[in-house]
Amino acid sequence: MATPTRRANGEGSRPVQRKDGRGQILIRHTDADGVRKRATVTGRTAKETRQKAEGVRARLKKELPARDTRQLVDQYAAAWIKTTMANSDRKTSTKTMYAAVARHHIIGSRLGATPMHRVRPSAVDGWLAELRRKGLSDSTRRNAYTILRAVVDAAVKDRELAENPVAAITRPRVEVKEAEYLTPDQVKILLEAARGTRYGPLFEFLVNTGLRRGEALALKWRSHVKEDDGWLKIRGTLTRENGELVTTSTKTAKSQREVPITDRTAEILQRLRARQAAERDRAGSQWNETGYVFTTSFGEPCDPRNALRALKVAADQAGLPSIGLHTLRHSASSTMLANGVPLKVVSEILGHSSISITGDIYGHVSPDISVSAMQVLSDALR
Structure with a gap:
């Protein structure tokens, strides 16, 4: 093999034979950051070495690295x-x-x-x-x-x-499970068990609005509760991060939405205002005015974990084990669908990113809706 000579950038030297008998070509090039580098290509024969060198040159022409990284x-x-x-x-x-x-x-x-x-x-x-x-x-x-x-x-x-x-590789599929929910009668039993507790109003609020736990706990009177206009503005979610309660952005862009304030919801809000006013008076200088709708007896935001613990206690008393705060959201959604509210409307109220998600989660309601729909069709054509 010939002695290597300097050639154009990226072209490489001519093959030379190493002491171990293998062929070798040096390819000098400049990477995307302007750094001059040298790639060494070896092969069992001069032909194999040239073929490997061609592969490296092809990568360099596409502005790819001469070789893939060896890093673990x-x-x-x-x-x-x-x-x-x-x-x-x-x-x-x-x-x-x-x-x-x-x-x-x-x-x-x-x-x-x-x-x-x-x-x-x-x-x-x-x-x-x-x-x-x-x-x-x-x-x-x-x-x-x-x-x-x-x-x-x-x-x-x-x-x-x-x-x-x-x-x-195709991303692993996750089977969408139909949501567990409570019937209206079971909801009444649960709310009765939680009546008079700190978190009873939260449970009632969740099942009447379909909000996520963090969305409800992030609500502030001045920013998000527009009682005169009849809307709740959902703009964030309360969560615990690094040991502290913080309000972060909603789960998705569509989760930022307006939810109507019904007569029942307005009643819950009025009771919460009255309770906060009484607790503010009792706490005196120890009250911390945070502006949240759901607070502790000293005005601090409610910890989502404490809300879940309180629900577990009420559920056990009501004989409804194995439910979570999301069950209340699912119960609201299922009740709306079972009573003829269009799937698209329910999806918008829930803040789902797409209507297909709503359909997958609440497929258990579809048979009831289908029966009603077919009956409407039969009545109309009779």
Whole structure:
């Protein structure tokens, strides 16, 4: 083989023979950041070496890295948590959950110990199968997949990889379960059991509005309760982050909505105003004026966890175990649908991102609606 000579940028030297008998070509190039680099290509023969060099040149022409990074998936995932994800506009609770899933199911796994350039779609399939064998839920497996794909996407954007092998695998499906709900009679029993308690009005409010727990607890009198106009403005959700109660943005853009104030809802709000006024007087200088609709006896916002505990107590007393605060939202939705409210209207009241989500969650109501619809059709054509 000939002695290598300097050639044009990205063209590479002519093949030379190394001491071990393998062929070698040096390809000098300038990366996207203007940094001059050199890629070494080797092969068993001069022909194989030239073919590999052509592959590298083809990548460089497409402004791809000469070679995929050898960094471990573990290392890249850990860096992604501290950089790309930390700088994203995701909610803090979502970032915390993503970091936990990445640390538990990607970092430290067999796939995590694999160099990025050796990750193949089959390896991703094997990793997902391993998560299933561990008994992880479909939603956790789906989150893990989403995070892994985002990690490798970041490597592609950083020009560390030519393509994302995770994208070749279909995202795990999550079976949508029909929502559990209470009948109107069961709702009455539950509210009776909670009557006179701190959170009784919240339970009554949730089942009369269909709001999410955090949405109701985030409401403020001045900003969100427009009694003269007859509307509630849903603009945020109250949640606990890093040990503190904070109001964050709603779950989706469509979750920001206006919900009508009915006579029953107005009555609940009036009772809450009266209770707050009495508690403000009793607390005196210890009262903290936060402006929230639902507060503690000293004016602080209510902790969502305490609301759930109170519901569990009331549900046990009412003989309705295994329900959560979301059950009240589902009960409101199911009652509306069962009484002929159009699915699109219910979807808008709930703040779902699409009507299909509403239909999937409340499919159990469809048979009743179908019977009524067919009866209307028969009556009209009689």
